[in-house]
Amino acid sequence: MNSAPEQAVSLDQHSALEMPELDVDILGRRNEIIRDLRALVPGEGVISETSEMRVYESDGLTAYRQLPFVVVLPETVEQVSAVLRYCHKTGLKVVPRGAGTSLSGGALPLGDGVLLGLAKFNRILDIDYANRTATVQPGVTNLAITKAVEGRGFYYAPDPSSQIACTIGGNVAENSGGVHCLKYGLTTNNILGLQLVLITGEIINIGGKHLDSDGYDLLGLLTGSEGLLGVITEVTVRILREPETARAMIIGFPSSEDAGACVGSIIGAGIIAGGMEMMDRPAIHAADEFAQAGYPLDVEALLIVELDGPEAEVTDLIGRVEEIADANNASNVQVSQNEPERQKFWAGRKAAFPAIGRISPDYYCMDGTIPRHQLPKVLARMRELSEKYGLGVANVFHAGDGNLHPLIMYDSNVPGELEAAEDFGADILRLCVEVGGVLTGEHGVGVEKRDLMPEMFSETDLDHQQRVKCAFDADGLLNPGKVFPTLHRCAELGRIHIHGGKIPFPDIPRF
Amino acid sequence: MQTRFSIHQLADPDISVANDILRKCVHCGFCTATCPTYVLLGDELDSPRGRIYLIKNMLEDGGAPSPDTVKHVDRCLSCLSCMSTCPASVNYMHLVDYARDHIEETYRRPLSDRLFRAILAKLLPNPRLFRLGMIAGFVAKPFASLLEAIPVTRRLAALARLAPSRLPGRSANEGPGTFPAMGVRRKRVALLSGCAQRVLAPELHDATIRILQRHGVEVVLAKGEGCCGGLPHHLGKTGDSFALAKRNIDAWSHEIDDQGLDAILVNASGCGTTLKDYGFMFREDPVYSVKAARISELAADITEFLNQLGLDDPTIDPDLDVAYHSACSLQHGQQVHEPPRDLLSKAGFRVHEIPEGHLCCGSAGTYNMLQPRLSKALRNRKIGHIEGLDPDVVATGNLGCITQLATGTKIPLVHTIELLDWATGGPKPAKLS
Numbered sequence: 001m002n003s004a005p006e007q008a009v010s011l012d013q014h015s016a017l018e019m020p021e022l023d024v025d026i027l028g029r030r031n032e033i034i035r036d037l038r039a040l041v042p043g044e045g046v047i048s049e050t051s052e053m054r055v056y057e058s059d060g061l062t063a064y065r066q067l068p069f070v071v072v073l074p075e076t077v078e079q080v081s082a083v084l085r086y087c088h089k090t091g092l093k094v095v096p097r098g099a100g101t102s103l104s105g106g107a108l109p110l111g112d113g114v115l116l117g118l119a120k121f122n123r124i125l126d127i128d129y130a131n132r133t134a135t136v137q138p139g140v141t142n143l144a145i146t147k148a149v150e151g152r153g154f155y156y157a158p159d160p161s162s163q164i165a166c167t168i169g170g171n172v173a174e175n176s177g178g179v180h181c182l183k184y185g186l187t188t189n190n191i192l193g194l195q196l197v198l199i200t201g202e203i204i205n206i207g208g209k210h211l212d213s214d215g216y217d218l219l220g221l222l223t224g225s226e227g228l229l230g231v232i233t234e235v236t237v238r239i240l241r242e243p244e245t246a247r248a249m250i251i252g253f254p255s256s257e258d259a260g261a262c263v264g265s266i267i268g269a270g271i272i273a274g275g276m277e278m279m280d281r282p283a284i285h286a287a288d289e290f291a292q293a294g295y296p297l298d299v300e301a302l303l304i305v306e307l308d309g310p311e312a313e314v315t316d317l318i319g320r321v322e323e324i325a326d327a328n329n330a331s332n333v334q335v336s337q338n339e340p341e342r343q344k345f346w347a348g349r350k351a352a353f354p355a356i357g358r359i360s361p362d363y364y365c366m367d368g369t370i371p372r373h374q375l376p377k378v379l380a381r382m383r384e385l386s387e388k389y390g391l392g393v394a395n396v397f398h399a400g401d402g403n404l405h406p407l408i409m410y411d412s413n414v415p416g417e418l419e420a421a422e423d424f425g426a427d428i429l430r431l432c433v434e435v436g437g438v439l440t441g442e443h444g445v446g447v448e449k450r451d452l453m454p455e456m457f458s459e460t461d462l463d464h465q466q467r468v469k470c471a472f473d474a475d476g477l478l479n480p481g482k483v484f485p486t487l488h489r490c491a492e493l494g495r496i497h498i499h500g501g502k503i504p505f506p507d508i509p510r511f
Numbered sequence: 512m513q514t515r516f517s518i519h520q521l522a523d524p525d526i527s528v529a530n531d532i533l534r535k536c537v538h539c540g541f542c543t544a545t546c547p548t549y550v551l552l553g554d555e556l557d558s559p560r561g562r563i564y565l566i567k568n569m570l571e572d573g574g575a576p577s578p579d580t581v582k583h584v585d586r587c588l589s590c591l592s593c594m595s596t597c598p599a600s601v602n603y604m605h606l607v608d609y610a611r612d613h614i615e616e617t618y619r620r621p622l623s624d625r626l627f628r629a630i631l632a633k634l635l636p637n638p639r640l641f642r643l644g645m646i647a648g649f650v651a652k653p654f655a656s657l658l659e660a661i662p663v664t665r666r667l668a669a670l671a672r673l674a675p676s677r678l679p680g681r682s683a684n685e686g687p688g689t690f691p692a693m694g695v696r697r698k699r700v701a702l703l704s705g706c707a708q709r710v711l712a713p714e715l716h717d718a719t720i721r722i723l724q725r726h727g728v729e730v731v732l733a734k735g736e737g738c739c740g741g742l743p744h745h746l747g748k749t750g751d752s753f754a755l756a757k758r759n760i761d762a763w764s765h766e767i768d769d770q771g772l773d774a775i776l777v778n779a780s781g782c783g784t785t786l787k788d789y790g791f792m793f794r795e796d797p798v799y800s801v802k803a804a805r806i807s808e809l810a811a812d813i814t815e816f817l818n819q820l821g822l823d824d825p826t827i828d829p830d831l832d833v834a835y836h837s838a839c840s841l842q843h844g845q846q847v848h849e850p851p852r853d854l855l856s857k858a859g860f861r862v863h864e865i866p867e868g869h870l871c872c873g874s875a876g877t878y879n880m881l882q883p884r885l886s887k888a889l890r891n892r893k894i895g896h897i898e899g900l901d902p903d904v905v906a907t908g909n910l911g912c913i914t915q916l917a918t919g920t921k922i923p924l925v926h927t928i929e930l931l932d933w934a935t936g937g938p939k940p941a942k943l944s
């Protein structure tokens with residue numbers, strides 16, 4: 001059994017990132033706590049060996065690592081409830097984790113907290129075609145939902161690039177978007193109900209199969225709550241009928257400026273694309289090498305535009321987009337001729353981030369949103385910065401909504417490069433704000449953008465957000481150190497301070 | 512991904528390769544969702560990304576790994592589904608092969624485990640011993656429960672249970688030998704006769720040789736050739752596997768230099784993956800590197816070859832619904848997707864895709880004996896999907912899958928080549944009569 005002090009390792013690279021002070025009392029009681037947890041979750045569900053826990057030390061943002069205090073993988077909602085109740089009683093922190101694909105360190109463990117993995121919850125519970133809903137466990141992957149209903153011509157609309165692996169629980173916690181969110185919305189627009197276990201162990205149900213269910217506005221609150229308010233144990237999503245026709249176009253340009261202008265013209269013409277994505281040269285090459293998507297390799301920028309709807313409309317829109325593309329110097333245009341080809345066009349884009357692993361050992365994925373017309377300026381500045389820091393950068397851009405993902409390439413084995421990448425990243429985010437954009441697009445705040453929150457929100461705003469947190473988790477045990485730069489004690493905030501684990505929404509049905 | 516090998520460690524060519532592989536992994540987690548063990552267990556320790564991490568730590572630390580690291584590496588099927596998924600082209604196969612070798616070198620397994628693995632590694636690659644073993648297994652079959660009751664022999668029970676209830680006789684097509692083309696000779700190929708398969712199912716080689724001969728292909732069973740070395744390789748017994756591989760390389764090189772070979776064909780896709788890897792295995796070997804690379808280049812699955820050659824028109828209308836089960840070694844190991852499906856369609860079969868086709872059936876070489884619990888769970892999952900299609904027959908390109916699935920379903924299971932042979936003039940597979 002590992003001795004307690006060994007658990008007290010700090011982030012081995014990032015002394016800069018301050019995490020909540022370790023609870024020495026908890027560290028000292030490690031053996032006893034592990035024994036108690038084993039009683040609650042038997043079998044291999046409690047992982048406490050250092051060599052094993054290392055596997056859980058980071059999520060998709062590998063720049064930050066922290067050995068968890070202990071990893072617990074429950075299998076039933078009752079176990080989740082029992083573990084949370086125990087944590088609440090013991091004053092033990094909890095970090096929920098889905099598939100660990102977060103790019104903002106949302107699932108980064110705590111040295112004195114339980115890492116609560118929900119991957120065992122991977123069952124689809126109910127599919128209701130009449131009401132067009134699917135109710136699933138939180139560990140079901142985003143893509144698995146579509147797979148389960150596609151045979152009947154349905155799909156689940158939000159499609160993050162990580163959809164093959166990320167869980168619906170994680171999607172709800174991060175309010176994830178996807179390449180099709182331009183037309184079909186983010187996670188929050190596509191979920192109807194949640195089951196949530198509070199830190200007290202109480203199990204509550206919010207929403208249901210219908211949009212007008214009680215407590216609907218709470219759904220909005222919980223979507224994007226990054227594991228700070230409760231543990232999601234069941235999700236009811238809306239499923240949609242596949243469009244009659246969907247075709248994707250890939251359009252190559254000699255410059256990003258041309259591609260950016262083309263996006264503006266398409267939107268300006270009132271065309272609502274199902275998805276509109278842009279990649280620059282390094283991203284195109286890396287993605288095509290993996291997916292053999294048939295991208296043109298002699299262009300500086302590539303636009304993928306998808307049009308969906310009734311056949312005649314799609315055909316008409318394709319013609320109009322082709323005209324606009326020509327007017328914007330497009331060097332080539334390809335239209336998908338069948339479903340496999342359409343899928344292939346997207347496969348490259350969806351693999352673009354990790355495909356960068358082919359050309360660089362590490363990348364730091366940034367996430368900012370800018371006004372679309374500023375894209376050429378931002379890209380030009382980014383090139384300057386890239387030279388200044390001596391680090392390459394590849395760009396993937398949700399062109400429709402201005403959400404930009406620069407991927408800064410670095411080599412963590414070269415001393416100093418990670419720090420340079422971080423500085424580069426900070427400059428990019430500052431640039432986004434400078435041109436009138438915002439810091440977070442869709443990857444959440446996590447630890448990564450936590451300390452930038454005051455740049456986006458006033459203190460009053462932040463306090464208000466924290467009051468919500470206090471209403472759900474007065475002791476600040478759920479995912480502390482994430483999202484908020486400093487967690488005030490709930491008493492200091494006054495107003496909706498809650499006693500005895502009672503939550504302030506008496507009208508929520510629970511059992 | 513960051514690694515922490517010392518300069519001294521990196522001087523070891525194996526570590527250097529492992530380092531290159533590890534550094535490619537960007538920890539995106541895409542591979543987890545398509546890993547059979549993660550799908551079953553929901554623990555990242557049993558996922559590719561997790562195993563990569565465990566292996567990284569094991570190699571960086573050097574020396575013997577912890578028992579739990581060994582446990583999770585052992586649970587890996589080597590199905591290589593993760594490699595199909597990985598956009599960063601992380602070569603998990605080479606990494607886990609080396610990890611197994613490292614474990615074998617540094618870690619002392621419990622006695623019963625050691626015994627069992629040693630038996631598997633010695634018995635399976637040697638057709639003569641294997642035949643004897645199967646007879647012994649046949650005899651021991653009734654005593655399987657007894658064997659199970661004694662800890663040291665518990666694992667042997669699995670082997671006894673695997674023994675067929677009737678051992679097929681020897682085939683007239685046992686090598687070495689040359690089988691002339693019918694009509695004009697279009698090609699000359701070697702066929703890997705291999706090890707366990709030729710004892711358990713000689714009809715597969717018979718069908719392969721027949722169909723090739725009819726298509727104008729001369730088939731050689733080269734002298735001295737045998738087990739590809741894959742089975743001991745996956746058990747971490749690198750020495751044994753390299754010795755077996757060398758024998759094959761010598762045998763085929765002799766054929767190439769003598770009368771020439773257009774291809775080296777494999778009808779057991781697990782072995783095909785290994786043959787195609789000889790070039791890598793011997794990359795540092797001054798004597799074998801060039802020869803091995805040449806063998807890997809010539810190696811092809813029987814369906815790849817036939818598809819390129821062009822299949823004769825069918826002579827019958829089989830009128831059958833075939834569920835095609837893509838063996839992991841074929842779809843992930845060799846990335847062969849269309850050829851078997853196209854050939855079956857061309858031969859007149861109605862081909863159906865099995866849902867979750869990317870997931871392993873649990874056979875995976877010796878896995879079904881070493882990890883019976885997980886193997887069985889995967890088998891049942893696969894059979895559920897197959898039975899949902901209600902096909903007349905299941906076709907696959909690897910005997911291991913056939914043996915595995917046959918323990919759980921009544922639907923006939925045949926090798927793709929048996930159906931192709933039948934449809935183009937060969938006899939009807941016995942299992943369909």
Ligand SMILES: Cc1cc2nc3c(=O)[nH]c(=O)nc-3n(C[C@H](O)[C@H](O)[C@H](O)COP(=O)(O)OP(=O)(O)OC[C@H]3O[C@@H](n4cnc5c(N)ncnc54)[C@H](O)[C@@H]3O)c2cc1C
Nearest residue numbers: 098099100101102106161167169170171173176177227232
């Ligand atoms: C290559 C790559 C591409 C990506 N592309 C996109 C994209 O296009 N769009 C996008 O929006 N995101 C994208 N992401 C980010 C990431 O995949 C999403 O944020 C995803 O929703 C995270 O899901 P997860 O299951 O991996 O959650 P985790 O990473 O495990 O956790 C994320 C957060 O959710 C919380 N959480 C997880 N499960 C629960 C639960 N059951 N209850 C309560 N809290 C929970 C965690 O505490 C954490 O704060 C990408 C990531 C990668 C690696």
Ligand code: SF4
Nearest residue numbers: 536537539540542597
């Ligand atoms: S998909 Fe590839 S890069 Fe991503 S975690 Fe798996 S092995 Fe690493």
Ligand code: SF4
Nearest residue numbers: 546587588590591593
């Ligand atoms: S080879 Fe198969 S079992 Fe092993 S890690 Fe990869 S996907 Fe999982």
